[in-house]
Amino acid sequence: MKTPLPTDLKGDLDAIVEAFLYLYTESRRLTKEIAARHGLTGPQLTVVKMLEALGELPLSRLSEKIRAQNSTVTGIVDRMEREGLVTRARSAADRRVVHIRLTEKGAALAREVQVEPMDIFREALEALTAEEARTLLRTLRKVARRVEMLVEAATEAEAK
Amino acid sequence: MKTPLPTDLKGDLDAIVEAFLYLYTESRRLTKEIAARHGLTGPQLTVVKMLEALGELPLSRLSEKIRAQNSTVTGIVDRMEREGLVTRARSAADRRVVHIRLTEKGAALAREVQVEPMDIFREALEALTAEEARTLLRTLRKVARRVEMLVEAATEAEAK
DNA sequence: GCCGAATGTTTCGCACAGCAAATTTCAGCC
DNA sequence: GGCTGAAATTTGCTGTGCGAAACATTCGGC
Incomplete structure (x- = not known):
């Protein structure tokens, strides 16, 4: 510690944590709301935006990106496939891997929802x-x- | 704007969002892990620590604190009550309200888990x-x- | 003191998230 | 060919989370 000033540093830290949590939960709540407005859940919107940015992805890669287990992502992709937002395609090179890709409908949705996750936070940062x-x-x-x-x-x- | 430098402000903002998200997801993951080690879920640990800090609380107050709906918190409290961690007690003053309080077992657990939610974040802040x-x-x-x-x-x- | 509005909590029904363990299919290696 | 490990899925389970409706209680007004 360069400046040991133990004034009420502790109080400051608590306040930082509080502000931080506020920012996060609020941003997340809004993201969810936006997603809901388009018939998506939070994670689903994340996936849509991810695929829009990166193109098709193996499921495992997707799991890493959104920090979840494969089995979780399988479920998410299932539901999105059911809604016609993404397709699965087995890789020709390695037939174990499944590439996830946006359908036309999914891509259109991605364009429609211009808001990225955490966007309100980003917007606020512009102040x-x-x-x-x-x-x-x-x-x-x-x-x-x-x-x-x-x-x-x-x-x-x-x-x- | 005091310093109008529009250099690559946009890049900075993106980087801030990224760092912010990293901090949050990582802190949360760790919290969850710690909670699991004691047979709790993330939100449950939050409640335990909240009650330890603030004493007994009406359910609505608790809902506000953890930013969830009453119906959600009812469920969480149900499960914690089942585990004997908290008790419900109707308020004498206003019989609509239910006070949630730690049991001895719950209090012991709170003392045992010295780590507060977001603690790793707080710890890092001390740098x-x-x-x-x-x-x-x-x-x-x-x-x-x-x-x-x-x-x-x-x-x-x-x-x- | 009664009535209607407001408040606090719970119940119900629902969908999703999330994980672990077991399973299937395939690739690469010896 | 047989083994090992990787990729994805299935299965089974728990918890989170919400909204709508039900319910009890309280409060304000008259």
Whole structure:
């Protein structure tokens, strides 16, 4: 710690966590609302946008991207396929893998929903000055690096 | 804008969103993992810690705190009551309201799980200087206010 | 003191998310 | 060919989450 000032740093940290949680849950709630307006659920909107950005993807790749298990994603894709939003196609190169791709209907929907997840958050960020944004980014990155370290330490401790 | 530098502000904002999401999902994943280690789910751990900090709470108050509907919280409390972690008690003052309180078992569990939700995030925040923390807080608050405004604007537009 | 509105909670029905374990199909290797 | 491991799916289960409706209670007004 460079500046040990123990003033009411603790209070500040609590407040940061609170603000952070507010921002996240609110952004997420809105995303869900937008998704619902188009007959989608939150995760489904995420998938649609992911596929729009990256083109077709093996299911496993998709699972990694949205941080879920294959079996979970299988279910999500099932429901989306049922709605005619995506198609499955076995890979010619490796017939174990299944490529997920947007249908025309899915692609149209993706274009229609111009809002990306977390968009309201992004929009709110525009109230910041460039200076503030840069500082915020630097700070968040610092915190992120620290989280990474803590995570590593934790997983190592587990592999005791 | 004090510093109009429109350099690659957009890129910065994207990076902020990314870092933000990383921090959230990672913190949440860890919280869930810790909760699971003690036979709890994520929301249940949140409730336990909330009650530990605030004492008994009306169910509605609890719902607000964890940002969920009453009907959702009823379910969560049901399961926790089944496990003997909390009790319900009708208020004497207003017999409509139900106070949720930790049982001895619940309180013991709360003491045992010293980690609060988002704790790893909080821990990572300690890598910041007091100065940085204060700036971060100020910036997040600003963004939060902006989100609030956007939310209000959106809900008003809906009530057209 | 009664009535209608408001408040707090629960019930019900529903759909999705999410996981683990077991299974199937396939690729690559010896 | 037989083995091992990877990719995806199936199955079975639990929890989350919501909205609508039901219910009890309280409160405000008259």
